[in-house]
Amino acid sequence: MKNRVLFKGLVVIFSTLILLAACANKEASTGDKVEILNASYDPTRELYDEFNKEFAAYWQTEKGQKVVIKQSHGGSGSQARSVIDGLDADVVTLALAYDIDAIAEKKLIDEGWINRLEHNSAPYTSTIVFLVRKGNPKGIKDWDDLAKADVSVITPNPKASGGARWNYLAAWGYALEKFGGDNTKAKEFISSIYKNVEVLDSGARGSTTTFVEKGIGDVLITWENEALLALKEMKKNEFEVVAPSISILAEPSVAVVDKNVDRKGTREAAEAYLQFLYTDIGQEIAAKNYYRPRAEEIAAKYNSQFPEIKLFTIDEKFGSWQEAQETHFSDGGVFDSIYEQ
């Protein structure tokens, strides 16, 4: 008798839990309907909003099957960790191959994933450019200007943000070119750039906020698609994009998560989804969202949007992501040593 209240309380709690569980447990794919989860990083939100609608329409006419695409966005590294920890993503579309490698290391994606699709499994690319304040008061034209003493630079922490590693590597690649491959001089150059960094945000969007909303810094090192989007969406007349002479070809990679699609039986749709990124429709959507398309015709059409920059790939200058990661961003690596006295 005495325990009746307690018992009732427990019944309520457990039935709540069961209800919650029931909410979470959605049915998997059936014959006439398939559901795909795309785990992506932050700045692709607008791109995939548009792309998913197009793909759903295409799949309906092609296969007569309804496809529902769910999107999940977050920092590239934390998205990769979610997938490793059991997020049921069918495809991952992340900021850098290194993050997908980390998933592959846990055997969720087959080895050699990067060669499964054309162009290193990167259907669209971008590069690293500068965003400066209207009229470019500090006269910033190239990487050299970022190393000058009176310039305040904003860029995220490359160890805390995957996307920010491209920024760092772009500067490093320029320095290698400038000093004829001399690593010591390149390091000095990078040091003087990072000495000018007033705020190392923990992510790319954080840096954009610091620069655009809080008005801190003379120049923001950022992805080209982010810079162009910022120009379009934010205070259009207050900023300008400056293209450096040399920069890195940023290749955001995509892959099917083999373990998940095989378990859920969604492989066919998931593979078609990624393939569709390479079609003219997919390429055009990427270009409209300020990513550089791979298809030459589409690239030609959007030519005026993208300044001409001499681009190098990570493999050309650093061997591979794994090597770049090991040398520059591991604990006690080059980036750490910049900050040691």
Next chain:
Amino acid sequence: MKKKKNVLPGFGLSMGITTLYLSLFILIPLSMIFIESSKLGWVDFWKVVTSERVVHAYKISFITAFAAALFNGVFGLLIAWVLVRYSFPGKRLIDGLIDLPFALPTAVAGIALTTLYAKDGWIGQWFSAIGIKISFTPIGITLALMFIGLPFVVRMVQPVLEGLEREVEEAASSLGATKGQIFRKIIFPEVLPALLAGFSLAFARGLGEYGSVVFIAGNMPMKTEIAPLMIMTKLEQFDYAGATAIAVVMLVVSFICLIFINFLQKWSQKHVLQEE
């Protein structure tokens, strides 16, 4: 052996539920941290947790959390005092405002504070005029922690102040005690245990805070990196073991701090009251 009769019924069941609940939501998750970090082995563990940058991050975290809790202790007491002892228009509203830092997503708080206290910000410009930088320095971190920690102190102290009997103060006053004496000898000893509890909650909350601090800290290595950011950095490199190693140290040190404060609290309850 005869079963001991307890005054309160249902001890067995409620204790069982307590243990289960604590295990599922606190003990097992926390022990995962120890298990994960044990993958490192002692030598590597020691190397990770004593590296120069990590040690500096601990210092920043503990010092700023302590400073913020201290400020909150003083001003939280004052605010609670004002809310309990005086009546003024808008009192209810201010009372409600105290809880807002609990409800607000901390990232929002961080961004708002950074903007206000940046060197061209509304408030920051006055400080930068006299040469004090707030955003992107440890002062800024402390400020963010003060913001999120304030409700703990106010809400702990408030009920105790409300429960104080005015008659005691009046009696003291009629016996010739000065206002200072009344505060020192009657009010403060009563409030002290609650104040310490509020302080320790604010301190603990400050140690773990990430969301608001990353925006205002500037995250410069060896300058304004906090320990939770070091953990995130390790995770970003898929170094789970390294991340949990830092967490283990945080956990152990905070646990020691909290136990110590708890002890202080018990001690003050017993001794300060019986002084003289």
